[in-house]
Amino acid sequence: MREFATFEERLSAWTTEAMKSVFDLGGCDVNLGVSPTNNDKFGDYQCNAAMVLTKQLGKAPRQIAQEFVDAAPLPDFVSKIDIAGPGFINFHLSNDALAAHIQALENDRYLGTEQVGEGKKVIIDYSSPNVAKSMHIGHIRSTVIGNAIDRLYRFLGYDVIADNHLGDWGTQFGLMLVGYREFVNEEALAASPVEELERIYVASYNKSKEDPTWRDLAKAELVKLQQGDAENRALWEKFIELSIGEFNKIYDRLDVKFDLYRGESFYNDRLPKMIRTLEEKGLAKESDGALIVDLEEDGMPICIVRKSDGGFNYATTDLATVESRIEEFDPDRIIYVTDERQQLHFRQFFTIAEKIGLTANLVHVWFGLMRLPEATFSTREGNVIKLAALLDEAESRALEMVKSSSPDMPEEQQKDLAKAIGIGAIKYTDLSQNPQSLVTFTWEKALNMEGNSAPYLQYAYARISSVYDKYHAQFPDSDLSKCSLKIEHEIERRLAIKLSRFPAAVQAAADNYRPNIMTDYLYDLAQIYSSFYQNVPFLKAEEGVRESRIRLCRSTARTLKQGLNLLGIETRERI
RNA sequence: GCCCUGGUAGCUCAGCUGGAUAGAGCAACGGACUUCUAAUCCGUAGGUCACAGGUUCGAAUCCUGUCCAGGGCGCCA
Structure with a gap:
């Protein structure tokens, strides 16, 4: 078993082996492992094998469970095992083992996550906007979800190539070429390239509908381009260059990076x-x-x-x-x-x-396609919301909040913080839904900064940072690594269990291509932490307990930061 | 017509590879800031998981059918 194997892995390996040694199961391949319980009162992990094996063994599930419990020696990290309901076998982890595990994870840069992607190469093709068209909120999902998958796979050790498969070829370039020569406004092009290219395209397209010779001209120019005509080629390359420049501004704001920009x-x-x-x-x-x-x-x-x-x-x-x-x-x-x-x-x-x-x-x-409450997005209806406008709005709303809650913060820092919060809120909203659900866009939802949102997680992170700094200011000589981590309070226990499940969340999110598994995990973690923070003292706790709790805080902060990073959401030490 | 999705609390959504009493946020109501950051916490209330059958120890979850909504189905990508 690998060095930082999770409790679920260890326990599943153990129950599988033990089941096979206690019962004669032949070559059956049912799942004999454990899964997390959905309620604390049932313990930490449950094994459902007794019920699954009912038929095969010809015995009642509770009897199977009882025989298993009587015969199998407990692993040392389990403090209690019991049988409940129709035949669930429930396991309670020992507090010492939990504490030791969280301490051990402090030394692992992957927080216990297995590097399953080592030596494997993955190409992720995402975002892929069309040249000469501006990105609107319909593009945000591919970009944000794609980037989260990108980050998750990299974290798991995969060699990832992020490829932006631009729409840079096709019939629209005939219209662009003739349209450019006829309609271009160089000043506008310099000021706002893609907007101007888009205007040119629309003008040229409209003209083509009324004027057949214009249409033929466009077609002829397209053929010339495809045959490698130097002048058309140069113009086409200019369109691409201008567009990528504009796209990159958005990608920079979203902290999204591609390894390749290979168009069609x-x-x-x-x-x-x-x-x-x-x-x-x-x-x-x-x-x-x-x-x-x-x-x-x-x-x-x-x-x-x-x-x-x-x-x-x-x-x-x-x-x-x-x-x-x-x-x-x-x-x-x-x-x-x-x-x-x-x-x-x-x-x-x-x-x-x-x-x-x-x-x-x-x-x-x-x-699922993003739609507005009234209708789907349509250029014709004129209800397209540009991505840049969405990001602007998010940052300015975040800035208002920052200014009112931290009026003494230097302006530069306020702006930097507003960016992290605003962009984070947008991404989180998108990532926290099941990707395959229909998505209705509302400003209220997209810019949500309370409750289940990125700012909630960022806030939790900032509070931990603050506590941590205050601890070091008050106790400059303390050496945390010399004070062992102890799990005594119920809320400490819940936090530790949650921390130990980070690897499973990462793996599941990557396996299923569903970043919302990660947001769910992080939100749960932050909720438990917030409850911990609100209900037990850290700095005012007695020596020993204090150090232990600060260590738990540190592990939580690290996990939150890493988890948010996997979603492309930034953290700040002060909010 | 065929195919793919979705329908869960007043609203927005999780949960769906079958497990125990279906969860969260917002909105509502009641509490907690001279205290480690109240963007927070604690509590109350809120549900025929669209509907009808089926599969089984067990179904929001799997299967079939119906209804409603979105998308796709020969020269757009």
Whole structure:
């Protein structure tokens, strides 16, 4: 067993072994391990094996449980074992073992989390906005959820490549090229590049609807671009550069970093060959002038891989992208984070990828579309909320709160704090919901700073920091490592148990691609801490108890900070 | 028509790989700041887990059907 194995791992290994030695279970593969109880009064961990084995052993569950308890010697970290209800076997950890475990974790930089990703490579494809369009609140989920998954996987030891698969290729660039030459306002472009590019696009698009020659012109310019025309290429590159510059401002504010910014165009040269592969494998066939892959036997509608005008589309690009990524990086897994509308597309292209032997482990992580209470977002309705505006609003609301609660703080620090709190609140709101739920956007919810929110966690962290600093000011000569951690009070016990479960939360969040498992954990932890803080004295406790509690505080602070960091949420020592 | 999701407290949402009395925040009501940061804590109230069947020791959770809502289904990504 690994050095910082959790109680759940140790106990599960033990019950599994002990069950097999007490009963003749043959080759059965049911789960004999333990899980956390959902109520303290039942102990810390429960084993349900007695009920699961009823049929196989031909005995009543309580009898099985009793025979097990009578026969199996207790491991030393368990203080009590009892049978309850229909046949639950409940375990109570010993306080000494708990205290020793929390102390041991102080020396582990991963807080007890196993480095399961060591030697494995994962590509995470997220955010992926379109060039020449500004990011709106519909983009926040892919960015924030993708980034949390990115951070979780890195923490677990995976070699992560975060790739921003920009929408930088396609028919809209014909319109952009002619539109730019006709409509550009250089001043506006310098001041607010993407906004101006967007204006150009809309103007050009509207003109194309009324003017067929304009449409033809756009098409011709697109062909020139695709053939490598130097002038068009330079303009196109300018669009991309300006857009990425603008995107990066948002990413900086969100503390999101990518290893690669490879747009669709990067894979362009591979498309004809990909089509040939599909044809050679007998997968592609002609239909109404387009080239399609029939997926009926896989229970899906057909997938178009080449349009009737000879152009390629997203399925082909995505296949070529996978091929390229396998050749260059040989990843163990590729994770795509997009909204729910692309589920069918990903199912189709994953199936085709498998058929042509692109055997990477492909995962589509999708999330529910963000909508407004009245309707879904629509540019036509004019109800798009720009991401930058959302972040501005969050920071300014946070700044108001900071100014009223910490009026004496220097202004620079107030602003820095408001940024951490405002951005944190936005991210937390998004991350704390099940990704697959429908999400209704409300300002009230997005900027929530009370109760179950990032500021609650940040506040808890700041209070601990303050206590910790005051402790050192009052007792400058104390050496915490010489004072052992003791678990005596019930609330200390709850806190310690929660701290010991950090690794399970990280692992579950990563395995299920669900950062909300992490937010739930951290919120629970902060609640227990707040209760601890409010109900027992630290600095005024007697010597020994005081040191022990300060150590618990320190472990909590570390766990909160690390956990929030895995969600991309910053902490500050003072609030 | 077919496919994918969701429906849990007044509101916003957790819980869904089956476990014991279904949780939190907000809103409501009642308490706690001369005290380690009250962005907090303690308490009260609030539920036919959409509906109907089924599976089993046990179902909010799995299966089937119905209703409601959102999304997708040949040249947008």
